[in-house]
Amino acid sequence: MKNIPHSSRSRRKSILEEKIMKCIMAIATYSIILVFIYMILVISREGIPALSWEMISEIPGGGFYFGKEGGILNAIIGSVYLSVGGTFLSLLISIPVALYLNIHLLHYNRITAGIRYLLDILWGIPSILYGAFGFVLMIVFHLQASLLAGIITLALMITPIIIRAFDEALQGIPEGMLEACYAMGLTRRQIAFQVFIRQAMPGLITATLVGFGRAIGDAASVLFTTGYTDYIPKNLYDPTASLPLAIFFQLSSPIPEVRERAYAAAFILTIIILMISLLIRLCTSRLSKYQI
Amino acid sequence: MNRGKWFDLLSDNWMLLATLLMSILPLSVGFGLLIESMPLLRQYHLRHLVSSSAWSPAEGKFGMISFITGTLWVTGLSLCMAAPVSLLVSIYITQYAKPWLMRTIHLVMDILAGIPSVVYGVWGVLVIVPWISQKLAPALGYSSSGYCVLSGGIVLAVMSIPYILHLQIEIFRTIPIELKEISLSLGATYWETIKYVLLKQARRGIIASVGLGISKALGETIAVLMVVGNVPQIPENMFQAGYPLPALIANNYGEMMSIPHYLSALMFAGLILFLIICLFNSISHWIIHKMHQT
Numbered sequence: 065m066k067n068i069p070h071s072s073r074s075r076r077k078s079i080l081e082e083k084i085m086k087c088i089m090a091i092a093t094y095s096i097i098l099v100f101i102y103m104i105l106v107i108s109r110e111g112i113p114a115l116s117w118e119m120i121s122e123i124p125g126g127g128f129y130f131g132k133e134g135g136i137l138n139a140i141i142g143s144v145y146l147s148v149g150g151t152f153l154s155l156l157i158s159i160p161v162a163l164y165l166n167i168h169l170l171h172y173n174r175i176t177a178g179i180r181y182l183l184d185i186l187w188g189i190p191s192i193l194y195g196a197f198g199f200v201l202m203i204v205f206h207l208q209a210s211l212l213a214g215i216i217t218l219a220l221m222i223t224p225i226i227i228r229a230f231d232e233a234l235q236g237i238p239e240g241m242l243e244a245c246y247a248m249g250l251t252r253r254q255i256a257f258q259v260f261i262r263q264a265m266p267g268l269i270t271a272t273l274v275g276f277g278r279a280i281g282d283a284a285s286v287l288f289t290t291g292y293t294d295y296i297p298k299n300l301y302d303p304t305a306s307l308p309l310a311i312f313f314q315l316s317s318p319i320p321e322v323r324e325r326a327y328a329a330a331f332i333l334t335i336i337i338l339m340i341s342l343l344i345r346l347c348t349s350r351l352s353k354y355q356i
Numbered sequence: 357m358n359r360g361k362w363f364d365l366l367s368d369n370w371m372l373l374a375t376l377l378m379s380i381l382p383l384s385v386g387f388g389l390l391i392e393s394m395p396l397l398r399q400y401h402l403r404h405l406v407s408s409s410a411w412s413p414a415e416g417k418f419g420m421i422s423f424i425t426g427t428l429w430v431t432g433l434s435l436c437m438a439a440p441v442s443l444l445v446s447i448y449i450t451q452y453a454k455p456w457l458m459r460t461i462h463l464v465m466d467i468l469a470g471i472p473s474v475v476y477g478v479w480g481v482l483v484i485v486p487w488i489s490q491k492l493a494p495a496l497g498y499s500s501s502g503y504c505v506l507s508g509g510i511v512l513a514v515m516s517i518p519y520i521l522h523l524q525i526e527i528f529r530t531i532p533i534e535l536k537e538i539s540l541s542l543g544a545t546y547w548e549t550i551k552y553v554l555l556k557q558a559r560r561g562i563i564a565s566v567g568l569g570i571s572k573a574l575g576e577t578i579a580v581l582m583v584v585g586n587v588p589q590i591p592e593n594m595f596q597a598g599y600p601l602p603a604l605i606a607n608n609y610g611e612m613m614s615i616p617h618y619l620s621a622l623m624f625a626g627l628i629l630f631l632i633i634c635l636f637n638s639i640s641h642w643i644i645h646k647m648h649q650t
Binding site for chain 1: 360363364370374379381384391392441449452453461467470475477478483517546548578605606622623629637638
């Protein structure tokens with residue numbers, strides 16, 4: 065504390081210093097908001113002129129990659145299949161894990177800390193490594209690049225994200241709830257699926273949406289595992305297109321018309337993500353009022 | 357046993373199984389990558405692989421050093437931009453800002469964190485690349501195509517700021533308010549309190565948040581891939597193209613089956629990335645864990 069000055073001149077100096085620092089910090093803060101607005105503006109400015117009904121209602125035609133007829137319906141549908149499938153598969157794993165941590169292992173602090181640490185490691189693994197791991201799995205199980213392989217890879221990638229968010233919601237349940245439930249003679253299954261999951265429902269929905277948003281926007285993990293096709297997949301063993309990959313491939317084309325389509329596709333993807341963000345906001349503010 | 361008992365048993369085992377599955381997943385990712393890169397490691401010496409710069413899969417040369425330096429350049433540059441900015445912002449909005457600004461930043465942060473990597477890439481190609489090639493590089497006396505490690509760094513900085521910021525806001529919130537009150541009542545100005553009390557308390561947390569930011573930035577693939585140029589060379593300045601590890605893996609998946617050891621080399625690149633990220637993650641989590649204990 066000896067650095068704090070006492071005389072009035074140094075007092076004035078430190079007040080000046082505070083003003084300057086405050087100014088720099090304010091600039092940094094507003095610049096983040098500005099960068100965000102600028103980004104949305106650029107994507108809209110480039111994307112909207114290239115957008116047409118044909119783009120979102122047709123699959124690629126014969127000369128699509130040379131700037132002729134067709135659209136990216138295959139990629140939109142493919143992305144929806146992949147992320148809905150991935151989210152569903154992931155929920156089958158993430159709901160029980162989060163419940164297990166908060167009910168069965170509630171008082172085993174060492175074990176839960178260890179598992180949460182492993183989950184954090186998983187959360188930090190980049191999606192390209194999940195893609196590579198999915199590829200290794202494909203070699204081991206003799207799978208082809210297909211919708212199924214993509215769904216499995218995506219599920220692995222988003223499960224840590226969903227568990228982490230759902231786990232946080234479950235940790236918000238008041239202490240003593242579990243003891244109260246045991247005292248009423250409920251079994252652990254009943255506590256899990258009739259009490260805890262209802263209490264944490266807003267958190268679960270938010271977690272699911274976050275995972276879904278991540279799944280729909282991720283390109284790196286499905287790069288190896290889904291293949292790419294101009295057609296809408298008919299079953300789980302067909303290769304599948306996805307929206308991020310469509311953007312990526314079209315942007316690397318030398319033909320300007322094709323690149324413009326990439327901007328339009330990026331705009332569509334941004335709108336989808338913005339809508340999901342909005343939904344998450346709505347859920348957290350609306351649903352939390354039903355909690356105890 | 358009645359039906360309820362069966363369901364109890366089913367649910368308990370399902371939960372246990374899922375938890376075990378998730379617990380062994382990090383190990384099996386590392387192990388899977390290791391097994392696939394074994395053929396390469398048997399053929400070449402490990403030291404040779406990570407220190408040689410010769411990259412020519414068709415001739416059987418798999419030197420990784422240019423990809424490692426490319427990764428370091430991009431990550432380092434992005435951190436030099438993201439770390440100070442997020443620290444300034446997190447201090448401002450936890451200590452000075454009005455509630456509406458805080459809400460706005462939270463909203464912006466959430467949306468920025470959700471925007472897919474490929475959209476950042478498109479933005480980088482549209483805005484950052486032309487800006488660097490036409491304005492910044494000539495102004496500093498370099499010539500650049502714009503597809504360089506600096507573009508990758510800028511795009512990554514924008515991508516990783518929401519993550520670092522989120523953690524730092526949490527850390528500043530956990531500091532007890534009494535500490536601030538004591539300092540203020542001793543006659544320190546608000547800024548002095550922040551400088552000498554808050555920053556000192558939060559020091560380790562700030563380091564940890566930057567560590568997590570690093571591991572986030574290291575692995576981002578598509579956005580970097582789109583703007584960084586992808587030339588396998590050791591970049592000498594920030595206006596030269598680089599070729600980070602994730603981009604290497606993503607770019608070559610098409611031809612890797614046809615050349616011997618190519619797949620192994622890519623999986624080895626993945627293994628290096630995995631080990632670096634686990635290291636940074638572990639250190640950061642350890643620091644945060646320590647902070648919560650004291």
